[in-house]
Structure formats: C-alpha cells, structure tokens
Amino acid sequence: MNEQEFVTKHRRYLHQHPELSLHEFETTKYIASFLDELGVTYERPLETGLIAYLPGKGDKTIAFRADIDALPIFEENDVDYRSLNDNVMHACGHDGHTTALMLFVRRCKEWSDQGQLPQNVVFIFQPAEETGGGANRLIKANAFENYPIEAVFGIHVMPFVEEGSVAIRDEEITASATEYRFYLNGLSSHVADKEQGHSCGEALQHVLSQVGNIQQYHLNGLKRNIVHMGRFEAGEAINTVPSNGYLEGTIRTYDENDLAIVKEQMLKIADSVKTLFNVECEVDFAEGYPPTYNSPKLRNNVEHALKNAELKVIDKTTPYLFGEDFSFYSQLAPSYFVFVGTKDEAKGYVTGLHTAHLNFNEYMLIKVADYYQQILFNYDEV
The missing domain is CATH 3.30.70.360 (Alpha-Beta Plaits)
Structure with a gap:
C-alpha cells in the first residue's frame, strides 16, 4: 500500500481502539504484529509498550519516540472511525504519533535491507504518557542500557498551529x-x-x-x-x-x-x-x-530537517504550560521536541488537545516521517 493508505489504515485502527495509560495491551500487540511482519527486532521492558532497533552503517545511535496511550474522554466526532471504547479516546493525537513512527520504521527497514540505513535507530513506542510517566518507567527499568543513544527526538500534534508549520523552541518548551x-x-x-x-x-x-x-x-x-x-x-x-x-x-x-x-x-x-x-x-x-528541555546543540539538526521536509519553522517565544513526559528523555541524552501543526479550519480541525472533537489530516503523519528521515540522513552533516 502507498504511504497515504498506510497512515490512514493504521491511524484509524488505533483511533478506534484506544486504551488508557498502562493498559495499552492490545495496542502493544498491534505494534508488535506490525514489527513481526517487517522482521524488526524489539523488546518489551514493561508490560505495555516496546522498543525496536535497527542497526545502521554509522556509529551513531539516534532514538525517536511515540506515545501510545489514550484519555478517559467520550468521543463526540461523527466519523466512521470514532472510538469503539466508550469514554476512552485518542484525544491527544497519540494515535497519530504512533502511526508516524510506524511509517518511519517501515522506511528504515527498507533502507536497512538495502544496506543504506545511515545510523543505528531506536524506535520507542512508549506507554503511559498521560498518567504514569511511561518515559521515566522505561528509564528506571534500564530499557536503554544496551543502546548508546546520542540524541532523542519526538513530536506532538498541535491543533492551534497551522497545518504545514511546526513550532520549535530551544531550552524549555513545556512546563x-x-x-x-x-x-x-x-x-x-x-x-x-x-x-x-x-x-x-x-x-x-x-x-x-x-x-x-x-x-x-x-x-x-x-x-x-x-x-x-x-x-x-x-x-x-x-x-x-x-x-x-x-x-x-x-x-x-x-x-x-x-x-x-x-x-x-x-x-x-x-x-x-x-x-x-x-x-x-x-x-x-x-x-x-519536569519541564521538557530542548538541547540547543540539536537546533541546527531540527531546523534543517524541518525545512528539508518542506515544513515551515515557527519560533515559539514562550513555553507551553502543559506537562509532557518526553521531558525525562533528557536524562538519557540531548533531546528535542517539536509541535507539528494540524489546524485545518476548512475541515473543522481546530479544537484543542484533550477535547472530544480532536481530529486531523493523516497526511501530516507522512510529513512527520519526512522530518524523521531528514534528521536521520543528515545527522552527521549538521
């Protein structure tokens, strides 16, 4: 299937089957099955979530993270892929984060099979971002001790930023x-x-x-x-x-x-x-x-990657005042977190995170994979 079909299929399946923090058992099985079909190795350090790995040609190890849990919210979207679990909804876009990383895994596996994967890559499908601090749980479980990670990258959809734009900020970006x-x-x-x-x-x-x-x-x-x-x-x-x-x-x-x-x-x-x-x-x-801290040393990598992925860079002058457990990854290595705009007024994609009407165009998930690709292929050069 082409990439638009890929992101539509997987995002909508995940959207229909949301699970709360630390209960993402079926979501984990779904991702594991996908990785099994690709032939990508992975580990299960916790009961839910997993970490996949592909070795590359270079000596750097770069990590990319997606969160997989949902929220206790009753969905009010009138769409054929609305949540099948009453009072549980992917109202924070984690279904999109997960799907974008799955697409990136598929690309990386193709490059790996061709001997063209430039660096070692760790793919983090993390549970319990909303409650439970899944990132911190993974770190405390020594989930990364076998991976000499040099940098960690992540994204979040943002319905108050125009589609095609990405908000970035050095140092603190969330509270x-x-x-x-x-x-x-x-x-x-x-x-x-x-x-x-x-x-x-x-x-x-x-x-x-x-x-x-x-x-x-x-x-x-x-x-x-x-x-x-x-x-x-x-x-x-x-x-x-x-x-x-x-x-x-x-x-x-x-x-x-x-x-x-x-x-x-x-x-x-x-x-x-x-x-x-x-x-x-x-x-x-x-x-x-803790506050999510974006390492200034990664700024050039991020900005070049976004522009090469044909995304508009917006400098955010002040941090967002919500919490985000991506913040824990700065304990492992320098990290950088950006907010990918999904606002589309024509389709009504304007409601905020953690609302019963959150929705977005799946096409933006391909752009997220493009951004990850640019980070990976240009990491040594920037």
Whole structure:
C-alpha cells in the first residue's frame, strides 16, 4: 500500500481502539504484529509498550519516540472511525504519533535491507504518557542500557498551529507539572457550641486565600506560572463545625526555581494553620513531569530537517504550560521536541488537545516521517 493508505489504515485502527495509560495491551500487540511482519527486532521492558532497533552503517545511535496511550474522554466526532471504547479516546493525537513512527520504521527497514540505513535507530513506542510517566518507567527499568543513544527526538500534534508549520523552541518548551494536596484535621462540635470546635472551614478559607496569593506576591510577574486550585471541600453536616478539609490542585512552571518557591510557600501555609486555627494541616506533593528541555546543540539538526521536509519553522517565544513526559528523555541524552501543526479550519480541525472533537489530516503523519528521515540522513552533516 502507498504511504497515504498506510497512515490512514493504521491511524484509524488505533483511533478506534484506544486504551488508557498502562493498559495499552492490545495496542502493544498491534505494534508488535506490525514489527513481526517487517522482521524488526524489539523488546518489551514493561508490560505495555516496546522498543525496536535497527542497526545502521554509522556509529551513531539516534532514538525517536511515540506515545501510545489514550484519555478517559467520550468521543463526540461523527466519523466512521470514532472510538469503539466508550469514554476512552485518542484525544491527544497519540494515535497519530504512533502511526508516524510506524511509517518511519517501515522506511528504515527498507533502507536497512538495502544496506543504506545511515545510523543505528531506536524506535520507542512508549506507554503511559498521560498518567504514569511511561518515559521515566522505561528509564528506571534500564530499557536503554544496551543502546548508546546520542540524541532523542519526538513530536506532538498541535491543533492551534497551522497545518504545514511546526513550532520549535530551544531550552524549555513545556512546563513542569506537579500536583499538591492539603489535608486539614480539626475538631468538630455542634453549631450551638461552635467555640469548642476547631474549624477546618475557617482554616481552609485561609489556605485558599494564601495559595491564591502565591503567584501575585512570590513569583516574578514577567514569568508564566500556574498555581491552580482544582477541588476543595470541608465539613460533614449542616449544623456542625467542620472537622476536616481538603484542597487539591496543580502547579505548572517552566523554571525549577519557581517550582521550589511555590512548594516552600505551601509548606509555610500549612505550618501557619496550626498556629492560627489549632487545626492540623499537611501538604503533599506528587512529583509530575519536569519541564521538557530542548538541547540547543540539536537546533541546527531540527531546523534543517524541518525545512528539508518542506515544513515551515515557527519560533515559539514562550513555553507551553502543559506537562509532557518526553521531558525525562533528557536524562538519557540531548533531546528535542517539536509541535507539528494540524489546524485545518476548512475541515473543522481546530479544537484543542484533550477535547472530544480532536481530529486531523493523516497526511501530516507522512510529513512527520519526512522530518524523521531528514534528521536521520543528515545527522552527521549538521
């Protein structure tokens, strides 16, 4: 089949059969079957996902990554390839990322069979990008210890960038993502004797107010940060003093120093609750993904490859404020992550990531493979 037929077939199959993070069992089988048919070797370091490898003529080893998981979203697209799994959807474009890498594997296998593959190539079909930190899990499982990887490249579809354009940025291009949770424990009493209780309602108001002030008073106003309060609650009954309270939210920064400031202020807020309200308060942090850092030393490779693939390069002046676990690959080697535009107003492909209407033209997946090809064949020369 030609390449347009290839990307249409595989992307739409994957789109119809989405699986959540760490449950991508059928997706992994589908990719493995494809690799078996090609005769490409692969490993399964985790229960889901896999890593394939092809040796080339050169002495460099370059890695390319695609994420394979989906989201707990009910699809609202009226298309014949809509999700067959209720409340699960490829609403972040990972079906496209996976298909583009599969096409690139097919090309690389052809070059390998002809003795024309210029470098060693590692293909990472990674599970659990959305939740679970699949990249970090692979690294901790020593999945790459047999591969002297020199650089790692990845892409993400972006519906707010015009089709045919690619947004790039040196250094940080996505933010860190850290969750926080405040737990408050006081003393209940009847409302008629409210002074005998220690109210978590009063204490929670203080926590909400002070967390809301962190951005205003403790962070540089010229920097983009988010300290978001997502859910909070207190109390048990209409006529009792609340004996418990809870707040959860997320912190998004692209400067590790800013993240440290936010966490320090939250710890101080938790300490103040005991003094002011005689209520116990603890704050826990669930470390998420660090900022995705694009190595400036790879900039020329990326820019030349995109232009040679006939894609327009757009310099992004500020990072995106969502998290992305491609960030962990910078622990292995210099890495670079770009956002491939998929916006097509004529077809209505304008809705954002993680929405029930996300869709795009499969033709752009061929352009992604073209970009990977240019990286591979010109890596030594740039």
